[in-house]
Amino acid sequence: MEAELTMGPVLFNWEPDIWRDFYLQVADEAPVSTVYLGEAVCSKRAPLFDKHLEEVVTRLEAVGKDVVFSSLAEVTSAVDRRLVKKVAGSEAVDIEVNDISALWHLGGRTHVIGPFVNVHNEESLDAFAENGAHHICLQPEMPKEGIRALAGHALKRNVTLEVQIFGRVPLALSARCYHARAHGKTRDSCQFICERDPDGMVLRTLDDTPFLTINGIQTMSYTRLNLAGELEELTAMGIARFRLSPQSTGTVKASTIFRDVLDKKLSAEEATEQLRSCGPDVPFSNGFYHHRPGVEWRTPGVR
Amino acid sequence: MTALPPPELVCPAGTPAGLRTAVDAGADTVYCGFQGPTNARNFPGLNFTPKQMAQAVIYAHERDAKVLAAINSFPTAGRTHIWKQAIDDAVECGIDAIIIADIGMARYLAARHPDQRVHLSVQAGASSAEAIRFWCDRFDIKRVVLPRILTVAEIRKVHDEIPCEIEAFVFGNIGMMAEGRCSLTNYVTGSSTNLDGVCSPANHVHYHEDDQGNLTSRLCDVTIDRYAQGENAGYPTICKGRYNVPHKEHYYAFEEPVSLNLTHLLPDLMRAGVTALKIEGRQRSRAYVRAVVSAFRAAVDDYAAGRTPDVSHLLALTEGQRETQGAFRSKTWR
Amino acid sequence: MMTEHDSAPLSDTPRQSLRSNKAAPAFPVPLPLFVLQPLLRHIVTTVAGRHPDLFERLGDSQKKKFLIDARGLPLVLVLQPDGDAPQLHAHNRHCVPPCDVRIAGSFPTLLRMIDGQTDSDALFFSRDLSISGDTEASVALRNAIDDLDTTLAEDVVACFGPLAGPVRAVLDYVSGTGRQRQ
Numbered sequence: 001m002e003a004e005l006t007m008g009p010v011l012f013n014w015e016p017d018i019w020r021d022f023y024l025q026v027a028d029e030a031p032v033s034t035v036y037l038g039e040a041v042c043s044k045r046a047p048l049f050d051k052h053l054e055e056v057v058t059r060l061e062a063v064g065k066d067v068v069f070s071s072l073a074e075v076t077s078a079v080d081r082r083l084v085k086k087v088a089g090s091e092a093v094d095i096e097v098n099d100i101s102a103l104w105h106l107g108g109r110t111h112v113i114g115p116f117v118n119v120h121n122e123e124s125l126d127a128f129a130e131n132g133a134h135h136i137c138l139q140p141e142m143p144k145e146g147i148r149a150l151a152g153h154a155l156k157r158n159v160t161l162e163v164q165i166f167g168r169v170p171l172a173l174s175a176r177c178y179h180a181r182a183h184g185k186t187r188d189s190c191q192f193i194c195e196r197d198p199d200g201m202v203l204r205t206l207d208d209t210p211f212l213t214i215n216g217i218q219t220m221s222y223t224r225l226n227l228a229g230e231l232e233e234l235t236a237m238g239i240a241r242f243r244l245s246p247q248s249t250g251t252v253k254a255s256t257i258f259r260d261v262l263d264k265k266l267s268a269e270e271a272t273e274q275l276r277s278c279g280p281d282v283p284f285s286n287g288f289y290h291h292r293p294g295v296e297w298r299t300p301g302v303r
Numbered sequence: 304m305t306a307l308p309p310p311e312l313v314c315p316a317g318t319p320a321g322l323r324t325a326v327d328a329g330a331d332t333v334y335c336g337f338q339g340p341t342n343a344r345n346f347p348g349l350n351f352t353p354k355q356m357a358q359a360v361i362y363a364h365e366r367d368a369k370v371l372a373a374i375n376s377f378p379t380a381g382r383t384h385i386w387k388q389a390i391d392d393a394v395e396c397g398i399d400a401i402i403i404a405d406i407g408m409a410r411y412l413a414a415r416h417p418d419q420r421v422h423l424s425v426q427a428g429a430s431s432a433e434a435i436r437f438w439c440d441r442f443d444i445k446r447v448v449l450p451r452i453l454t455v456a457e458i459r460k461v462h463d464e465i466p467c468e469i470e471a472f473v474f475g476n477i478g479m480m481a482e483g484r485c486s487l488t489n490y491v492t493g494s495s496t497n498l499d500g501v502c503s504p505a506n507h508v509h510y511h512e513d514d515q516g517n518l519t520s521r522l523c524d525v526t527i528d529r530y531a532q533g534e535n536a537g538y539p540t541i542c543k544g545r546y547n548v549p550h551k552e553h554y555y556a557f558e559e560p561v562s563l564n565l566t567h568l569l570p571d572l573m574r575a576g577v578t579a580l581k582i583e584g585r586q587r588s589r590a591y592v593r594a595v596v597s598a599f600r601a602a603v604d605d606y607a608a609g610r611t612p613d614v615s616h617l618l619a620l621t622e623g624q625r626e627t628q629g630a631f632r633s634k635t636w637r
Numbered sequence: 638m639m640t641e642h643d644s645a646p647l648s649d650t651p652r653q654s655l656r657s658n659k660a661a662p663a664f665p666v667p668l669p670l671f672v673l674q675p676l677l678r679h680i681v682t683t684v685a686g687r688h689p690d691l692f693e694r695l696g697d698s699q700k701k702k703f704l705i706d707a708r709g710l711p712l713v714l715v716l717q718p719d720g721d722a723p724q725l726h727a728h729n730r731h732c733v734p735p736c737d738v739r740i741a742g743s744f745p746t747l748l749r750m751i752d753g754q755t756d757s758d759a760l761f762f763s764r765d766l767s768i769s770g771d772t773e774a775s776v777a778l779r780n781a782i783d784d785l786d787t788t789l790a791e792d793v794v795a796c797f798g799p800l801a802g803p804v805r806a807v808l809d810y811v812s813g814t815g816r817q818r819q
Contacts, residue, residue: 009425019338036452038322073484074428074430075430075431075433075434076430076431076450076452076453076457077457077634080431081431081432083431084433085433093305097484099428099431099432099434100427100428100429100434100437100438101433101434101437102430102433103434103437104434104436104440105433108408111438115636116484116499118405118406118407118484120377120378120379120380120407120497120498121377121378121379121380121381121382121383121405122380122406122407123383123405123406123407123410123411124377124406124407124410125376125407126410127406127407127409127410127441128406131441139486140486141332141486141489141495141497141498142379143379145379145380145381146379146380146381148379149380168484169486169490171485171486171487171490172480172481172484172485172486172487172542173480173483173484173485174557175430175450175452175479175481175630175636175637176452176479176558176630176636176637177637178557181556181557182548182550182551182554182556185548186634186635186636186637187634187637188634188635194412196442201549202549203546203547203548203550203556204547204548205525205526205527205544205546205547206527206528206529206544206545206546206547206553208547209526210527210584211525211546212487212541212546214548214556218554219480219487219557221490240417242353243614246459254461258345265509268417270362287490287493288486288489289622291493292493293489293490293492293493293523294489294490294491294493295490295491296493312654316782317780317783318694318783319784320783320785321783321784345779346776346780347696347698347774347777348694348695348696348698348777348778348779348780348781348784349780406696406756407689417767427656435678468678504698504773505775505776506772506779507774508772508773509769509772510767510768510769510772511769512767512769518764518767532764533764533765534764535762536761536762536763536764537762560762572655586757586758586780587756588753588756588757588779588783589753589783590753590754590755591756591758591759594756597739617730619657
């Protein structure tokens with residue numbers, strides 16, 4: 001099976017027109033086979049880009065890309081629940097399940113399990129496969145030993161696996177909006193303040209060291225995941241798809257760089273050098289993969 | 304005030320002595336875990352061997368109390384046998400229910416021990432009626448421990464839409480992040496909350512008090528917070544620290560060091576259909592267990608008898624010596 | 638009365654940096670600590686003998702050295718809760734040996750803690766208790782002691798044999814809480 005790249009859902013709150021333009025550029029220029037669309041983080045944001053959804057889906061499908069709708073990762077309120085019901089009811093496209101509530105709506109219909117759902121072992125993979133999962137995007141916390149073991153098991157269950165290789169790492173979700181909190185507001189009265197930070201708001205420690213990134217109810221890494229150097233090993237394990245998580249700039253270029261690495265046209269070192277200019281100028285990390293603190297970058301001498 | 308049916312009081316125990324203390328102080332049910340990574344309180348010196356668990360079950364059952372085993376972390380591929388062994392051990396000693404979060408372990412329980420009563424851990428993050436229904440339909444879950452993010456009004460609606468019992472936290476540490484899906488500790492320390500059962504593990508926590516009495520807490524090399532002399536401190540977890548953002552400095556970005564205390568909402572929770580009230584704190588001492596369990600025993604009995612209890616003395620045991628009703632009172636908490 | 642500043646220097650790096658005055662002579666100040674030593678040895682061996690489970694709970698932390706610093710006292714205690722050879726020594730606070738953990742608080746605070754009357758997390762939140770050095774070892778010790786069926790204070794009192802009653806009365810007076818045990 002030839003390894004493919006995918007474009008994960010935009011996790012940040014982008015202006016609707018920018019959101020549309022990004023996906024139109026993905027349709028035209030990004031060497032990705034699958035594009036995940038939809039709001040995974042905050043149900044309040046979903047209506048903002050709804051008006052562009054049909055156009056984007058049409059354009060992506062017209063150029064032969066598979067479109068998958070991503071469901072919300074944390075589901076509590078009535079608004080959250082309505083959004084999940086709506087997304088899960090979209091029968092024309094595949095659904096990425098990011099919370100168990102979507103599974104209930106899908107009722108056994110075939111689907112993708114997203115990276116916000118816990119699949120850490122063989123029995124969990126079996127349970128989801130028995131329930132209709134045909135593809136699973138693993139959590140970024142998963143170390144390579146776990147990925148390898150699950151890849152072998154997934155093959156037996158006719159399930160394919162996906163791993164995020166680029167972009168900020170999702171670390172936590174909350175019911176509370178930390179963007180709103182930082183601006184003295186609550187989630188209900190947030191005035192979409194998160195729109196100001198298309199790559200999230202950097203949180204610094206009291207020593208003024210950049211540490212995390214706030215994205216509404218989500219907390220992400222300050223560093224950016226870069227698994228260019230691990231692609232070959234992941235491919236050898238049988239991982240079918242590699243996910244890029246969109247940033248405000250350079251994501252499409254990053255996809256061409258990773259494609260070149262997969263096609264052996266570019267070394268991991270050259271790719272990493274080129275990837276520096278793709279997106280926010282922050283350090284890379286790959287610690288989780290190496291069973292180390294996620295913040296670490298395991299290529300000696302490069303940071 | 305009208306009398307309400309008394310709910311089940313579910314209390315923490317980190318050690319066999321803690322369990323006996325909880326039972327003696329009036330717990331209807333005590334929850335605890337085995338030593339090692341199989342539960343979400345894998346702390347040094349804490350938890351039970353299988354033999355101690357069996358003895359604990361006997362002690363509790365002789366006094367009409369129940370024991371629940373929390374086996375609620377997520378096994379990583381290749382080491383599920385540790386979790387399966389824990390499940391088998393718990394079943395063997397006649398545990399009243401097993402609290403799980405991992406769907407694979409739910410599947411194992413359903414196949415291997417179909418008669419064992421199973422509860423869904425807060426670590427499973429089932430925060431909507433649909434998610435809970437999925438678990439009940441597939442794995443015959445008898446009770447769900449709700450995440451601490453729903454208002455009482457939302458809990459009431461969930462109750463009306465699900466086929467299982469509800470257990471709700473009423474006191475203790477308030478986790479800010481969606482349970483079972485927080486990788487913050489692993490990002491800094493390389494040990495995982497979800498997979499190893501540790502949150503800010505002690506071997507990576509360092510305290511430093513300077514000559515002026517200012518206390519700095521660090522997790523590895525990350526400064527979590529700095530307390531002035533005499534200022535109340537909190538747990539050294541990432542979600543309780545103070546940070547800077549471009550337009551704001553030195554603020555609690557996620558939550559202040561406060562504890563959940565829902566004593567005043569107990570009647571509302573009972574009316575909302577909550578079967579069991581859960582006290583957090585398996586990592587706390589027997590003194591805490593004795594004080595909190597006794598107070599809640601009295602409060603629950605008072606409410607059930609139509610009296611208004613006095614629970615003012617619980618404040619001293621709370622983190623930062625401050626308390627909150629968290630998400631439960633209104634949506635403005637979010 | 639000694640102040641905060643008189644106590645051994647605090648640091649977040651273990652053992653070496655808790656060595657306050659390593660060049661200092663053994664007993665430079667006229668404190669007759671050697672008088673205490675047989676009693677301390679008796680206490681630590683009695684407690685260890687009564688509670689073998691304690692050491693399983695402590696795990697590797699039983700090899701660690703705990704500096705117990707009751708602020709206001711001229712002496713500090715160093716505990717090594719080793720199952721094979723438990724040690725408890727009094728030291729003049731001006732010549733403290735290298736330790737892994739330092740647990741400091743007022744004498745009544747520490748007393749209430751080992752008497753199971755109060756929760757150490759709560760004491761830490763209120764800053765009545767301070768911990769530095771090996772946090773893991775301090776947590777293990779706390780949890781191990783908390784699993785004792787008697788309290789550590791009761792065990793210590795029992796070591797005084799016929800004097801147990803008066804000693805208990807003194808401890809209760811010092812801890813300021815009276816006799817509140819179950």
